Amino acid sequence: MPILTDQDIDDLAVGAALLGTGGGGDPYIGKLMAKAAIAEFGPVELIPLETVADDAVVLACGAMGAPTILIEKIPSGEEMATALAFYEANLDVKTTAVIPFEAGGINSMVPIALAARHRLPVIDADGMGRAFPQLEMETFNVYGVPAGPVALADERGNKVLIETASAAKAEWYARGITIRMGGQASIANYGMDGITVKYVSVPATMTLAIGIGRTLREAQASHSDPIAALIAFFAKTHYRHAGVIASGKVTDVARREENGWSVGVVTIEPFDSSKPKVKIRIQNENLVAEEEDGAVLAIVPDLITVLDLDTAEAITTERLRYGQRVNVLAVRVPPIMRTREALAVFGPRAFGLKHEYQPFGLDCGLAAVK
Amino acid sequence: MPILTDQDIDDLAVGAALLGTGGGGDPYIGKLMAKAAIAEFGPVELIPLETVADDAVVLACGAMGAPTILIEKIPSGEEMATALAFYEANLDVKTTAVIPFEAGGINSMVPIALAARHRLPVIDADGMGRAFPQLEMETFNVYGVPAGPVALADERGNKVLIETASAAKAEWYARGITIRMGGQASIANYGMDGITVKYVSVPATMTLAIGIGRTLREAQASHSDPIAALIAFFAKTHYRHAGVIASGKVTDVARREENGWSVGVVTIEPFDSSKPKVKIRIQNENLVAEEEDGAVLAIVPDLITVLDLDTAEAITTERLRYGQRVNVLAVRVPPIMRTREALAVFGPRAFGLKHEYQPFGLDCGLAAVK
Known part of the structure; x- marks a missing residue:
């Protein structure tokens, strides 16, 4: 079982910035979050998409908000845990694996921090294959997983649950709350089982990001x-x-x-x-x-x-x-x-x-x- | 037990408009809602505040939004029922009585429509003694009942639950969602027990509104x-x-x-x-x-x-x-x-x-x- 190393996290930060295509929030901040969480709670396992158990309960998670604000208002692990717990309590489910909803930018890291805290594996895949600015721009949504319910939390423990059949409405309401939470919030949504996650996700995007980072690091070391x-x-x-x-x-x-x-x-x-x-x-x-x-x-x-x-x-x-x-x-x-x-x-x-x-x-x- | 008559509803509409002090939404629309609900589901009992059972589960409800939009986008009884059910499901409670959060304007009527549908009594009291433009402007809040959780619903079945310790935040987030729901939403909040409701409410405001309407009707009939x-x-x-x-x-x-x-x-x-x-x-x-x-x-x-x-x-x-x-x-x-x-x-x-x-x-x- 591949455990994310300190080097992996460094490489991931570099690769996630590239996959962020300018957005997605600076992964450097996420890297600090992920490393701090691993130091406090223990290592995180990155599992290949094809190995996810069929009966797994998978939840997508990340930070929502304008990248320029993410730099100023850094999401805490506590906040992400609040969103997860709020989702679980209201939907009466217990998450067994998390998947980044976005491999680009800071959202490649937020799920790692959350996974460390909850002793959950992170799936090596995501719903964007890059970064996108809106919640409905997910292969999860494209291939039929409802965007709602969405759980949002801020750093002060304020929590919002959105239930809607429309992915566009999920984005619209969640964006409104995110703005009113100060421009940044932690969210958990796109709950699905282990069978579903395999055909609605962009596979191997976390190892892709790590590979990008490693490639640049090695090129730098060899002056190529x-x-x-x-x-x-x-x-x-x-x-x-x-x-x-x-x-x-x-x-x-x-x-x-x-x-x-x-x-x-x-x-x-x-x-x-x-x-x-x-x-x-x-x-x-x-x-x-x-x-x-x-x-x-x-x-x-x-x-x-x-x-x-x-x-x-x-x-x-x-x-x-x-x-x-x-x-x-x-x-x-x-x-x-x-x-x-x-x-x-x-x-x-x-x-x-x-x-x-x-x-x-x-x-x-x-x-x-x- | 006083049952609201058709005449009471007509008088209430007139009185609630006066207590609305210009706002609160036109009670005429609410009157149609309340009468339709009573015709479909049966009569509604208006119970004096002092007779509420100590172990009652009381929920405040009404419509949120700009009065000018309430005229165009009329809340349905279905929508209010969705908000109530969403509150109950997430908080795991069963409401036994509803209280208007606002005696002025349309919100004097919305709880009657809801009460008819759910065979619940309406308490003869409210949290504003008039109409106010914001959710935290409630005697419920003034005297210590948390404004959250707040359940919101729109006419398409979209639902939002807000949990916050701050009444100002409850208003801020709920207002944001209301705007994004098209300027009007049904809400349920200020859940409390029968002991609490007696000392945090403005008493007898529903009969006050009915009395205002009756007074004007009688003056008109007697040309005084x-x-x-x-x-x-x-x-x-x-x-x-x-x-x-x-x-x-x-x-x-x-x-x-x-x-x-x-x-x-x-x-x-x-x-x-x-x-x-x-x-x-x-x-x-x-x-x-x-x-x-x-x-x-x-x-x-x-x-x-x-x-x-x-x-x-x-x-x-x-x-x-x-x-x-x-x-x-x-x-x-x-x-x-x-x-x-x-x-x-x-x-x-x-x-x-x-x-x-x-x-x-x-x-x-x-x-x-x-």
Whole structure:
């Protein structure tokens, strides 16, 4: 049984930032939470999706809120435990395994902290395969698991339970409460059994994130090209295709808080001045990368992550600054995230974008790709 | 045991509008609900506060939302039943009596509809002795009953349970959910036992409202002065003192929806042109009536209600129009609503007014009172 090591947690933080595609909250904070919980309560087991017992009671959990606020208002393990206990008490169930609802960002870590505290295993899978800004943007929802009931808790012990048949309403009410809890809350939802979890989840995303972190660490140690190493790593996973869509300098960052989200646009001016500027549109996460004339380089649900030019470490939306020298990496998501029904929930249209989804590296004529 | 008659419900609607002090939602809509529920499920018993059994399980209930929206989006009996059932299921209790959390406006009627459906008695008392715009503005809260848990439901079966030790937080979260449920929701909260309800409630407010309606109906039938009859009626109740603070024409109505409330100012120009204009400030309910120079004629928690000049029927905030000919009636609230701790929760300061509370007709130098 694989036990998460201290090194794994460090690697996971790096990989989860990349899978966060700019959002999902800075995993560094989550890393501190997870390590503190493991130190206090003991090690956490990461179990492969296919080994989950059919009669397991699985609950998804994480933190909800704008990433910029997560930095200021760090969720405590206590708070997450309150949400879990509130869910269990009201639904009269006992959780036997937790699954991150989001492998990208801080929510890769929150379930580890919770699992340590409750002596529960964490399933090596998630419901987003990356980070998304809304609660209904989950493969769990896409493939039929109700988003409600949702249990929310804040750091002062305030608790809210939402019951609704609509995933959109679950998001709408939970977002409203999260805003009124100060912009950040811990949530537990998408309760399901061990049979269900196997066909509604994006598999192996926790080990994917750990692998990303390990790849960058090893490239750094051996002074080899981290981007080349990353692309080679993704080729061996079910994500398969990754590529650099822009290399340049951040020349503009427009960002604001709106309805509980961080929204904005970042502009990157290529080092190669013959190439057009690239604009990335953001709603917590990076949604679409376009050239000035509107040509799409990569688009949601595919991953678009801004990486530091030298270290290839991901730069979250809230840490983007004028003058940063960056590579923009795009990664195609696995098939379970590219079905017709998945795109209806977290494809371009779900974000109000008018574009059709073009899978990165399959059929999108990306002249800028290395 | 007094059973509510059809006539009682009609009278209650008229009286509840007056106790609504402009807000609380139009009781006419509630009347239709209550009558339909009684026709379908059978009669409802109104029991005096002092006869409630010590081991009774009492739950307060009503509709939450802006009065202007309550007119458009009428709560159904089904919806209130959903809130009650959700409260009971999660708290594992069985309600034996319901109490209106608000005797003014539509919330005098919602508990009757619920009581008919569940064959429960309604207690002749409430937690506001009038209408107030916020959930924590309850004598229940003032005298120590926790506002949470709060169960909310909408007409589509969406349900939310809020657990918090803070009455202000209960209001804050419930208001957020109410807004996201479309501006109106049914709620059940302030669960308490039969011993407690007797010392935290404003007694006999349902029969007070019925008495107001009956008084106006009888005055109309006998062609006698309805205002004089009202003032005489109040003198025999624990409210005791009522008086007219302005007679004139509505010359301006400024009103808008803000954070789920109806807020605004109405201006009345006296028929006696030697008298100054009177301005009434509104937050769902009428909060303060002032002369142009700032002299206070009456102030919250005392009742300020705009009455039709001829019929003396109350005009709710959302029905105020330029040109209406009106009397403005002020009524002093009973002592349980005028204690130091009560004023801390629903006195002028609680509404952001800078004035001290001056009990109407005790010591406020009201030159304008008839």
